[in-house]
Amino acid sequence: xxxxxxIEEQDKIEILEEKDVVVCRQACRNWAKRMNFNxxxxxxxxxxxxxxxxxxxxxxxxxxxxxxxxxxxxxRGLRIIFIDHGPGIKNIKLAMSEGWTSHRGMGMGLxxxxxxxxEFALESExxxxxxVTTCKWLPL
Amino acid sequence: MxxxxxxxxxRSIVNQKIPILKIKDYLIVPIQVDMDDRLxxxxxxxxxxxxxxxxxxxxxxxxxxxxxxxxxxGRILGDTARMAGLMDARVxxxxxxxxxxxxxxxxxxxxxxxxxxxxxxxxxxLLEELLDKDAA
Numbered sequence: 443x444x445x446x447x448x449i450e451e452q453d454k455i456e457i458l459e460e461k462d463v464v465v466c467r468q469a470c471r472n473w474a475k476r477m478n479f480n481x482x483x484x485x486x487x488x489x490x491x492x493x494x495x496x497x498x499x500x501x502x503x504x505x506x507x508x509x510x511x512x513x514x515x516x517x518r519g520l521r522i523i524f525i526d527h528g529p530g531i532k533n534i535k536l537a538m539s540e541g542w543t544s545h546r547g548m549g550m551g552l553x554x555x556x557x558x559x560x561e562f563a564l565e566s567e568x569x570x571x572x573x574v575t576t577c578k579w580l581p582l
Numbered sequence: 583m584x585x586x587x588x589x590x591x592x593r594s595i596v597n598q599k600i601p602i603l604k605i606k607d608y609l610i611v612p613i614q615v616d617m618d619d620r621l622x623x624x625x626x627x628x629x630x631x632x633x634x635x636x637x638x639x640x641x642x643x644x645x646x647x648x649x650x651x652x653x654x655x656g657r658i659l660g661d662t663a664r665m666a667g668l669m670d671a672r673v674x675x676x677x678x679x680x681x682x683x684x685x686x687x688x689x690x691x692x693x694x695x696x697x698x699x700x701x702x703x704x705x706x707x708l709l710e711e712l713l714d715k716d717a718a
Contacts, residue, residue: 554689
C-alpha cells in the first residue's frame, strides 16, 4: 500500500510515558503548521494525534508515532501512523463504536479521531499490537 | 525539519502548576500551558480544594490560549463543572477558540450542561447573573 504514497520527509516520536502524548501532539501541530494547513485542520490533526497517542500510552504502555509528509495523486498530505505492540484490540467493531470505552476515556477516541482525519485505517491483532494509519490532505 | 527535542519539551511540562487566582468571591483559573493528563487531573483537584478553602461561589476557567481540547481534557472540564456544582459553586468556561469549538463538536463532545462565555468579562457577567438567580 505504501507504494501509492511518495514520502517526502519523515520522523518518528517514541511514546514512553504520559508526557510524550503532549510532546507528540505539539510536534504534529508544528508539522501541520509548516505544511500550511489552516488553523482548523491544525487543530483537528493535533486533537486526533492526542487521542491516538494517548491510546498507545494507555493500552500498550509504549509505542511509536511516525510522521510523514506524503504525496499521492498530486496531493500533499500529513500521514501519521501510530504503532504499538500492546495487547491489540479483540473487537475492532466494538472499539470503533461511539461511546464504547474499556478504560477511563469517553469512548470517542477512535471514532472521534477518524472523523477528524481524512484517512483512517486500523489494524490490530490480539496479543500482537495495533497500528492506526491516518492522513490529512491539504486542500487542492 | 529539526527534530523536536523531547527532553526540552518535557522540561517545559514538568513541575507546572496552574495558578488559581481568588478575586472577590470568584476563582479565576487561567490555563496557559499544554497540560498532560496528570496535570489536568491535578488541576481538577486543586480547583475543588480552593472552592472549599475560599468558600467560592463561582469559578472561571479561562482557556483562551488553549489550542486543543481532546476528549480527556473535555471530560475533565465537564466533570470539574459538575463536581463544583455539587459543592454549590458555578463554573464558567471562558474564551474557547473557534477552531477548538469546531473540533470538539466533530469529536463528539458538546460539553452539554457546562456554562461557557466568549471571554473573561462575559464570564464574570454570566456568573453574577447565575448567582443572583440562585440568591433569588
